[in-house]
Amino acid sequence: MTEPMLALAGVTKAYGAVAALAGVDLDVPRGDLVAVLGPSGCGKTTLLRCVAGFERVDSGTVRVAGRQVADGHAHLPPHRRRVAVVPQDGALFPHLSVADNVGYGLDRAERRGGRVEEVLDLVGLSGYGARMPHQLSGGQQQRVAVARALAPRPPLVLLDEPFSALDAQLRAELRADVRQALRADGATAVLVTHDQAEALSMADAVAVMDAGRIVQHGAPAEVYRDPATPWVARFVGDAVLLPATVDADGAVTPLGRLPLRGRAVGGAATVLIRPEQLRLAPAGGSAATVVRQAFHGHDALTTLRLADGTLLTARTLDEGAALPAGAQVGVTVRGSVRAYAGAD
Known part of the structure; x- marks a missing residue:
């Protein structure tokens, strides 16, 4: 059996008396997009930060591409995990062009090799390389952020509610385009969201979180049609x-x-x-x-x-x-x- 790109086993994280993660187990197969879906305060952002290396886990293990990057004692820093993060606001460098933003994490040979143009084409921004971030719409800036995450071909891309600041029509369009870009590039991704439609429409699998635990993990249709508990039924769609x-x-x-x-x-x-x-x-x-x-x-x-x-x-x-x-x-x-x- 092929080892998953991301494997979490028994991961816990507490802030004082508050247990943000209470024994999380989650596998993300290579090439899949898994949505971590839950209400505010359920622990999904803490989970993303622990995978990225921004937070230390208290116990349990985190493995990325077969390599253990965290447990209750060892902690590999973020820059050594090769995990890319797409934040909510894009976080582009305002003084750099689109091409320079996308190529920021690449060496000179990779930048000259056409990778920047390749990923800009994947996200629908071919020909935009010379523009500055302030010349782009909000949706275009998020496309650049996705292109920048994909450019160095990381083993794992983490998407932290990247469409939450956009209007409904643009959100739906961008979700479809980003999913297509991730699939075309063969990327493995984890999407953190509280938007049920976003999770069900984009993901290969949905992991529903509540109170620091994964309470159901399965295909979108399975989670919607056969929720594990009445709480999941209410949270994932109308019930x-x-x-x-x-x-x-x-x-x-x-x-x-x-x-x-x-x-x-x-x-x-x-x-x-x-x-x-x-x-x-x-x-x-x-x-x-x-x-x-x-x-x-x-x-x-x-x-x-x-x-x-x-x-x-x-x-x-x-x-x-x-x-x-x-x-x-x-x-x-x-x-x-x-x-x-x-x-x-």
């Missing part, structure tokens, strides 16, 4: 969580009996339904009253109240007339649901 009783034939819920996927838990449970699984019709299914509807262009989110007072949200494509508050509809569920033991 409808309903009380249920599980038996051999499925789950009895406020929306009727629903088929289960995966192993049945038995007895009192909580079931997960994604809002896009809910179907609304004038009649049929469980009766519900429309509380409000929010139109988003490509879809609409409709908040509903069932007869027993349960609130839930359905995501539907725009199929014509809006549903006014107070309208009566029928609700059905498409597909199977995920069950968790016990009440949430």
Whole structure:
């Protein structure tokens, strides 16, 4: 089996009484992009800083490209790890041209060998080498930062929420272009983010963090469709969580009996339904009253109240007339649901 480009085993880091990392295990295969996804304060930035060498780990090991770079005693400094970091703001040198920024970490032979032009072309900035950073837009500056990280062909690239300061449309465009550039260059990368759409759309695998631990690690579709806990379900996308009783034939819920996927838990449970699984019709299914509807262009989110007072949200494509508050509809569920033991 090929050794992963990045391997963390039992990594801990505390600041006084606060445990920022509480035994993190994570493998990043060569050539993959893994997104570390979590809320503010979960430890994901500390994890990135420990991998880069900006922080010392208290215990556990960090290995990059097969070489151990940190444990509870030894600590290889950042400049000897050959790990590139793309920060949130790009952090370009304002007095250097785009080409000089990109070539900053290269020796003279590499700069003359065309590597600068190669990576600028990868990030869509061919011909921009003579420009200064202040002549670029925010998105272009981030592209230069990615090109600078790729230029010396590091074994590992760390992306620290690099799109957070950009507007929504530019974020989506830049995410796709950066992912393509990383893949074209054969780079291995770790993306640290709190943006679920960013993680799910860019990554080969997603590692969800909470309170200093990796609570789930898997393919984006797996993490979204089969979250390990109700907390992960809520954090990774919108979630409808309903009380249920599980038996051999499925789950009895406020929306009727629903088929289960995966192993049945038995007895009192909580079931997960994604809002896009809910179907609304004038009649049929469980009766519900429309509380409000929010139109988003490509879809609409409709908040509903069932007869027993349960609130839930359905995501539907725009199929014509809006549903006014107070309208009566029928609700059905498409597909199977995920069950968790016990009440949430």
